[in-house]
Amino acid sequence: MKKLIFVTGGVCSSLGKGIAASSIGALMEARGLNVRMVKIDPYLNVDAGTMSPYQHGEVYVTDDGAETDLDLGNYGRFTNTPLSRANSITTGQVYQAVINKEREGRFLGRTVQVIPHVTDEIKSRILAVGKDPDVDITIIEIGGTVGDMESIPFLEAARQLIHEYGRQNAVSVHVTLVPALSGGELKTKPTQHAVKELQEVGIQPDALILRASAPLDEGMRRKIAGFTNVEFEGVVSGYDVTHTIYQVPQIYNEQGLDSFLLKKMNIESRHADLRPWKEVVRKVVEPKRRIKVGVVGKYMELTDSYKSVWEALYHGGIANDTGVDIIKIDSGKLEPAPGGAAGAESPDIDALLDEVDGILVPGGFGERGIEGMVRAARWAREHGKPYFGICLGMQIMVIEHARDVLGWANAHSTEFDPDTACPVIGLLEDQVDVRNYGGTMRLGKSESILKEASLIRQVYGAEHIWERHRHRYEFSNTYRADIENSGLSISGLTPDGSLVESCEWPGHPWGLGVQFHPEFKSRPTAPSPIFKGFIGACVASAERRGEGMRDAGAKRPNKQEPGEGHGTRP
Numbered sequence: 239m240k241k242l243i244f245v246t247g248g249v250c251s252s253l254g255k256g257i258a259a260s261s262i263g264a265l266m267e268a269r270g271l272n273v274r275m276v277k278i279d280p281y282l283n284v285d286a287g288t289m290s291p292y293q294h295g296e297v298y299v300t301d302d303g304a305e306t307d308l309d310l311g312n313y314g315r316f317t318n319t320p321l322s323r324a325n326s327i328t329t330g331q332v333y334q335a336v337i338n339k340e341r342e343g344r345f346l347g348r349t350v351q352v353i354p355h356v357t358d359e360i361k362s363r364i365l366a367v368g369k370d371p372d373v374d375i376t377i378i379e380i381g382g383t384v385g386d387m388e389s390i391p392f393l394e395a396a397r398q399l400i401h402e403y404g405r406q407n408a409v410s411v412h413v414t415l416v417p418a419l420s421g422g423e424l425k426t427k428p429t430q431h432a433v434k435e436l437q438e439v440g441i442q443p444d445a446l447i448l449r450a451s452a453p454l455d456e457g458m459r460r461k462i463a464g465f466t467n468v469e470f471e472g473v474v475s476g477y478d479v480t481h482t483i484y485q486v487p488q489i490y491n492e493q494g495l496d497s498f499l500l501k502k503m504n505i506e507s508r509h510a511d512l513r514p515w516k517e518v519v520r521k522v523v524e525p526k527r528r529i530k531v532g533v534v535g536k537y538m539e540l541t542d543s544y545k546s547v548w549e550a551l552y553h554g555g556i557a558n559d560t561g562v563d564i565i566k567i568d569s570g571k572l573e574p575a576p577g578g579a580a581g582a583e584s585p586d587i588d589a590l591l592d593e594v595d596g597i598l599v600p601g602g603f604g605e606r607g608i609e610g611m612v613r614a615a616r617w618a619r620e621h622g623k624p625y626f627g628i629c630l631g632m633q634i635m636v637i638e639h640a641r642d643v644l645g646w647a648n649a650h651s652t653e654f655d656p657d658t659a660c661p662v663i664g665l666l667e668d669q670v671d672v673r674n675y676g677g678t679m680r681l682g683k684s685e686s687i688l689k690e691a692s693l694i695r696q697v698y699g700a701e702h703i704w705e706r707h708r709h710r711y712e713f714s715n716t717y718r719a720d721i722e723n724s725g726l727s728i729s730g731l732t733p734d735g736s737l738v739e740s741c742e743w744p745g746h747p748w749g750l751g752v753q754f755h756p757e758f759k760s761r762p763t764a765p766s767p768i769f770k771g772f773i774g775a776c777v778a779s780a781e782r783r784g785e786g787m788r789d790a791g792a793k794r795p796n797k798q799e800p801g802e803g804h805g806t807r808p
């Protein structure tokens with residue numbers, strides 16, 4: 239019999255249910271079990287593709303091109319679960335499917351209702367994720383907070399599944415908060431109420447993960463167990479991590495959460511092999527050295543807008559036994575002051591970029607801050623500083639080269655200047671017709687062929703790679719020959735040769751731009767080759783400057799973003 243683990247949240251949002259669910263997944267895999275993970279988002283958007291990073295953080299892209307919630311990125315970093323459109327369920331998708339069926343007459347004239355039609359649709363979507371015969375456990379994270387109106391149909395579907403499967407096959411894990419008053423006194427009442435709310439919808443939690451800044455003592459856990467009908471062994475202290483979210487699986491394991499859940503579900507398994515996670519944590523806590531990466535982009539003030547990029551940088555650090563300090567640089571700050579002479583150097587560009595060991599320009603949409611990114615790329619090229627451009631960051635390299643090396647002062651992307659005389663980046667011909675509808679986005683996994691003797695080929699150690707895309711504009715083939723002949727090397731192409739996938743600065747220590755998003759496939763236990771290569775180049779750059787082993791900082795651990803202890807979003 240297949241098993242189900244439901245993960246819900248109470249008291250308030252942003253408790254880190256995603257990290258909790260992912261860590262449970264990691265522990266089950268460490269015991270040799272085959273896990274699938276699914277995120278339920280109780281909003282009416284059909285997917286996260288149209289949501290602003292300001293509203294919703296990063297849009298995480300799966301192999302099949304689904305634009306999903308960033309929690310799927312956590313699932314991908316903590317577990318081996320294959321991720322596709324099916325792993326992200328929203329209210330919008332569910333209602334769209336039910337209404338389509340109704341329009342097609344498939345309910346045979348019956349009245350279509352939330353129960354059973356909407357709940358049946360939810361149940362069938364949940365079960366579809368774990369349908370392969372070799373899957374042992376499906377972990378279902380229900381977004382939002384129990385008590386929200388929006389989650390009611392999903393909780394009802396969970397209740398029904400727990401009833402149908404039996405509690406020995408379907409368990410509930412509730413993540414709640416144990417807040418401290420200003421004097422430090424811990425309060426259990428919010429958790430008691432949160433559990434009551436879950437019980438009111440017919441779900442008795444089997445385990446509780448109690449979020450708090452510090453570990454909770456046994457007395458506190460026993461008290462909560464007593465009030466909530468949860469066995470003491472199932473009451474786990476999910477305290478804030480000191481260094482990295484990758485400590486969380488170990489924290490749960492030390493308190494026996496994985497063995498408790500397995501006992502509840504009658505699953506026999508081997509002991510958890512947590513060696514890979516321990517090694518990851520060791521390298522984050524005690525790296526051999528530290529380097530600084532300057533990330534130049536938009537949305538820099540938002541912690542979650544480039545979540546996968548931050549994590550992949552840390553993974554690149556882990557691969558090099560190097561701590562990575564991320565310096566977020568708002569690209570607007572690198573632009574000339576308004577009213578300043580055109581082309582005048584921003585006064586503080588040297589100060590800002592000199593102190594970092596490498597520069598990364600991540601993906602992005604919209605015109606704001608573009609000129610600052612072009613300046614950063616030029617500065618990196620001229621100063622021999624490692625440069626890594628992702629998607630928009632590669633397009634910036636092309637614009638910068640065309641303007642500075644070829645002298646085409648007006649070179650631009652039609653995304654930012656639709657009337658530019660020199661559109662080095664533009665829509666493909668077959669996209670231009672649909673321009674008024676926003677064009678079509680290239681989404682999901684596809685193949686690139688890497689040129690022999692190129693940096694990218696060396697970094698991947700392979701000729702054929704498959705990475706995920708999310709962009710609309712392309713390197714224009716009209717200008718390809720001129721740009722390449724003047725010294726920007728084109729090192730990666732689609733298999734038919736029609737689209738440019740990567741560009742490099744020959745003769746530069748490490749300058750590489752890619753049209754795809756390698757950050758989505760990076761894992762702490764299997765870092766992305768390209769991030770590994772970039773951080774390696776940053777280490778070399780730091781050493782060249784004679785500052786590589788900054789002794790004073792050598793033992794400083796990676797800093798955690800404030801509030802990031804268990805992840806920052808529901």
Ligand code: GLN
Nearest residue numbers: 601602629630709710711
């Ligand atoms: N805005 C650019 C495009 O659509 C780059 C997209 C991105 O960086 N993800 O092509």
